[in-house]
Amino acid sequence: MVxxxxxxNLQLELLQTFAxxxxxxxxxxxxxLLAQYFLDKTxxxxxxxxxxxxxxxxxxxxxxxxxxxxxxxx
Numbered sequence: 001m002v003x004x005x006x007x008x009n010l011q012l013e014l015l016q017t018f019a020x021x022x023x024x025x026x027x028x029x030x031x032x033l034l035a036q037y038f039l040d041k042t043x044x045x046x047x048x049x050x051x052x053x054x055x056x057x058x059x060x061x062x063x064x065x066x067x068x069x070x071x072x073x074x
Contacts, residue, residue, distance in 0.1 A: 018030075
C-alpha cells in the first residue's frame with residue numbers, strides 16, 4: 001500500500017488560488033507563465049554558476065566531448 005503524499009506548499013497555493021474552473025486557453029497561458037518563471041530561475045542560477053566558477057564556452061565544449069560514464073564490469 002502506498003502512503004498518501006502531502007501536498008507541497010506550491011500545490012496548496014495553486015489549489016487555493018485556482019479553486020474554480022478555467023477555460024482551456026487560460027490554463028495553457030498559466031502553464032506557459034509557470035514554465036517561463038522556472039526557466040528564468042534556472043537561467044539565473046546557471047549565470048551565477050558560470051560567473052562564480054569562471055566557466056566559458058571551452059568548458060561547455062569539453063563537457064560535450066567528455067565521456068565520464070561509470071564503468072561497469074561484467
